[in-house]
Amino acid sequence: MSSASSPAGGPAGDSRPVVEAAHITKRFGSTVALADAGIVIRPGETHALVGRNGAGKSTLVSILTGLQAPDEGTIAFDGRAAPPLRDRDAWRRLAACVYQKSTIIPDLTVAENLFLNRHTLAAGRLIRWRALRRDAERLLADWSVDVDARQPASTLSVEQRQFVEIARALSFGARFIILDEPTAQLDAAGIERLFARVRVLREQGVTLLFISHHLQEIYQICDQVTVLRDARHIVTAAVAELDRPALVAAMTGEDVSLPTASPGQRPADTPVLLSVRGLVTPSGAELSLEAAAGEVVGVAGGGSSGKVEVAEAIVGLTRPVAGTVAVGGRVLRPGSVPDALDAGVGLVPQDRHREGFVPLLTIAENVTMTVPGRIRRHGLLSPGRRDALARGAIADLAIKADGPQVPVAELSGGNQQKVVMGRALAGDPRLLVLITPTAGVDVRSKQTLLTVVNDVRRRGATVLIVSDELDDLRICDRVLVMFQGRVIDEKDYGWSDNELVAAMEGVDLHHV
Numbered sequence: 001m002s003s004a005s006s007p008a009g010g011p012a013g014d015s016r017p018v019v020e021a022a023h024i025t026k027r028f029g030s031t032v033a034l035a036d037a038g039i040v041i042r043p044g045e046t047h048a049l050v051g052r053n054g055a056g057k058s059t060l061v062s063i064l065t066g067l068q069a070p071d072e073g074t075i076a077f078d079g080r081a082a083p084p085l086r087d088r089d090a091w092r093r094l095a096a097c098v099y100q101k102s103t104i105i106p107d108l109t110v111a112e113n114l115f116l117n118r119h120t121l122a123a124g125r126l127i128r129w130r131a132l133r134r135d136a137e138r139l140l141a142d143w144s145v146d147v148d149a150r151q152p153a154s155t156l157s158v159e160q161r162q163f164v165e166i167a168r169a170l171s172f173g174a175r176f177i178i179l180d181e182p183t184a185q186l187d188a189a190g191i192e193r194l195f196a197r198v199r200v201l202r203e204q205g206v207t208l209l210f211i212s213h214h215l216q217e218i219y220q221i222c223d224q225v226t227v228l229r230d231a232r233h234i235v236t237a238a239v240a241e242l243d244r245p246a247l248v249a250a251m252t253g254e255d256v257s258l259p260t261a262s263p264g265q266r267p268a269d270t271p272v273l274l275s276v277r278g279l280v281t282p283s284g285a286e287l288s289l290e291a292a293a294g295e296v297v298g299v300a301g302g303g304s305s306g307k308v309e310v311a312e313a314i315v316g317l318t319r320p321v322a323g324t325v326a327v328g329g330r331v332l333r334p335g336s337v338p339d340a341l342d343a344g345v346g347l348v349p350q351d352r353h354r355e356g357f358v359p360l361l362t363i364a365e366n367v368t369m370t371v372p373g374r375i376r377r378h379g380l381l382s383p384g385r386r387d388a389l390a391r392g393a394i395a396d397l398a399i400k401a402d403g404p405q406v407p408v409a410e411l412s413g414g415n416q417q418k419v420v421m422g423r424a425l426a427g428d429p430r431l432l433v434l435i436t437p438t439a440g441v442d443v444r445s446k447q448t449l450l451t452v453v454n455d456v457r458r459r460g461a462t463v464l465i466v467s468d469e470l471d472d473l474r475i476c477d478r479v480l481v482m483f484q485g486r487v488i489d490e491k492d493y494g495w496s497d498n499e500l501v502a503a504m505e506g507v508d509l510h511h512v
Contacts, residue, residue, distance in 0.1 A: 016079040017042050018176050018207045019064060019095065024073035026059050033059040037233040038073070039226050041176070046198060046208045048218045048239070051228035051251055052442035054400065054412040057211055060228070061178055064209070066091035077176070089172075096169030100181040100440065101353070102161045106154035111136035113153050114168050143167045144200065158185045159193060166197075170206070177201070178209040183217060184440050188302055188468065188505060195221050213442055214469075215244060227251055252444050259450045260474045270294060273462040274431050279323035281309040285485040288323075296453060296463040298476035300504055306485040308350055311435050311466040315347045316340040317355075327431050341370055346429030348420050348437045352413075356420035359409035363401055364390035366408050367422040374426070393422030398448050414445030421449055425456070432456050435466045450475050468504060470497055 017040045026034040034056045041047045051057050062068050063075065066085055075082035083090035104113050114136045136149035145163045147156065156164065162182055169177055179198075183191045198208060198221055210222055218225055219239055227234040227250040234250050235242070242250075274291040285306025291297045301307040313320040319335025326332065333339040340347075349355035357366045367390045368375050375386040390404035397418040401411060408419050417437070424432060434453070438446040453463050453475050465472050473479050481489040481503040489503045 015043050017076070018045075018078065020074075020076045021060065021064060021070075022074050022076075024060065024063060024070045024075075026056075026063065026068070026070050032231050034063075034070070035231045036073075037228060037231065039064075039233070039236070041207060041209060041224075043207055044202055044205070045224055046202060046210055046222045048222040048225040049209055049211050049228070050213075050215070050218065050225060050247070051234075052414065052444050054414075055228040055251075055442075056231045057228055061097055061180065061209075061211070064178065065095050065097050092169075092172040093174055095176045095178065096172065096174045097178040097180055098162055098165045098169065098182065100184050102158075102165065104153045104156070104161045104164060106152070108153055109149065110140075110147055110151050110153055110156070110164055111149040113164060114139060114149070114171065139167055139171050140164075143170055143204075144197075157190075159190045162194065163197065166201070175205055176207050176209070178211065180211045181213070181440055182210075183212060183214060188501065191217070213440060213446075215247060215443070218247070219244070229253060248443055251442065258443075258447055258471050258474065259454055273328055274464065275324075275326040276310075276314060277324050277326075279310060279313055279325065280321050281306065281313050281318060282321055283309050283485070285309045285482070287480075287482075287487060289480060289487075291462045291464065293460045293462060294457050296457055296465065296476045298473040298479035299464065299466045299482060300468055300473055300479050300500065301482035302468060302504055304484065305482040305504070307466050307468075307482045308435055310482075311433055311464065312349075314340075314464070315345055315433050317347075317349070341427065344427065344430035346424035346427060346432045348417075348424050348432075348434045350435040350439075352417055352420050357408045357416060357423070360407055362390075362405045362407055363394065363399065363411075363419055363422075364404035366419050367393050367404075367426055370423060371426045389426060390422070393419070393426070396425075397422055397452065414441040417441050417445065418448065421452060425452070428459075429456075429461055431462050431464065433464045433466070434472075436469065436472070437465065437467065438469060438472055446471060470500065473500070 020040045022038045024034050024037045037056060037060065039049065039060065049057055049060070063070050066082065069085055077094045111133050115132055133149050140147060140149060143166070145167045147160050147164060153161070166177060182194060186194060201208065212218065222239050224236060225239050225242060225247065226236040227247070229251060270292040272290045273293040276287055276289050279287045283306060287310040289297065299307045299311065309318065312318045314325050316332065316335055316337040316339060324331050327343045327345060330343050332343055364386050368386050375382055375389060377385060387404045393399065394401060394404065399415050399418045401415065408416055411419065437449055441449070450472070456463055465476055467473060477493055479491045479495065479500065480487050481491065481500070483504070483506040488506070491500055491503065
């Protein structure tokens with residue numbers, strides 16, 4: 001295990017590092033994003049980079065890919081100093097990043113995306129389309145990407161977009177690829193296919209830097225792990241030599257345990273608060289359930305299970321084709337978010353960037369946008385009331401910000417998710433629906449968000465957690481498992497990881 005000032009490399013040997021960043025410091029005004037940090041990545045590794053939101057990971061990635069220069073420190077590739085930032089072609093031949101937010105242009109074909117701005121031209125500077133498709137097909141075949149080069153990119157799955165982006169990066173000559181939260185939008189089967197592809201790429205001489213908040217993935221796919229905390233390098237070690245508690249402690253500076261359920265505390269006659277009867281979504285997913293006041297119910301399943309669709313139908317984001325949803329005996333108007341809000345429904349949606357917040361608005365404006373009645377005085381908006389409500393959310397959710405007037409776009413991902421949770425809680429909901437609530441957040445933010453669930457249940461609300469994240473589901477009193485649009489199993493508190501994952505994949509372990 002290395003010291004904080006001297007990050008260790010990968011396997012022993014004399015081979016030069018693929019990339020070495022040493023004594024990197026980067027400031028943005030008064031904010032120190034990196035302070036004497038560094039990383040050493042050796043040929044053929046899959047090297048993990050982990051840390052809480054705001055630890056400095058994104059800044060380090062931008063420096064490793066030549067998007068910005070460090071204020072202090074050095075970057076070297078294969079022992080040679082990094083090229084000037086203005087030489088973009090040289091940087092593309094050295095390093096590339098496949099970001100969580102896809103850079104594929106949906107209105108273009110796969111071939112056009114692969115060779116954007118570098119098309120083969122004929123006389124008169126006309127694009128040679130046949131040659132373009134042929135080059136694209138050869139590139140896809142070389143890297144075993146099974147998609148049609150003529151296919152519109154808009155029809156690609158998340159997984160296919162990632163593979164196309166990897167192929168595009170490799171086409172420039174780069175053999176060092178950064179994967180930024182690559183599993184965030186994949187189901188279990190997609191993750192396994194991605195990991196299989198990573199292993200093949202490694203065999204083909206590609207070195208990877210893997211960024212993820214899912215610590216179990218680090219142990220599945222990575223050889224080495226580097227931890228950043230508070231802008232500094234904390235440790236680099238072989239994954240096999242750093243157990244999960246030690247890794248979490250390195251990320252947080254303290255031991256962190258996630259909340260779990262506290263079953264058996266509700267009286268038997270606790271009234272039903274949520275009633276879903278015969279709900280059918282436009283995609284054909286079906287759900288019926290009853291949940292009591294103070295109960296936390298999970299809905300688990302893979303990406304095609306229908307779990308998100310039924311959750312969105314419950315809260316009015318989509319209109320079901322059949323069935324009813326009632327909260328506290330009040331039947332909700334199908335497909336009506338305002339009616340759901342009026343009935344006391346709070347929501348943390350699946351995609352915080354598209355559905356969760358308005359980035360250019362402040363924390364105060366985002367937290368209070370669904371509760372205008374609570375921030376009015378004499379019929380007019382009261383900035384004082386609005387800011388007071390936001391300050392309460394900042395304190396309760398440990399949002400790292402200088403105050404309620406900070407734009408949400410300036411916050412880290414974990415703090416943005418806390419703002420989304422703050423908005424969901426602003427109306428003191430009777431029913432709180434959380435869809436993948438801890439996706440893409442660090443372990444400390446995950447702890448905060450899940451602790452809120454216990455606070456909400458103690459106030460007598462019902463919580464519905466819709467997720468395939470096992471840590472999210474451990475806090476549930478019971479978990480309904482969906483597969484191909486149907487509930488196929490129900491697990492009481494105390495389930496094992498193996499049996500829940502198997503059920504989510506449609507496997508009955510008792511009949512294997």
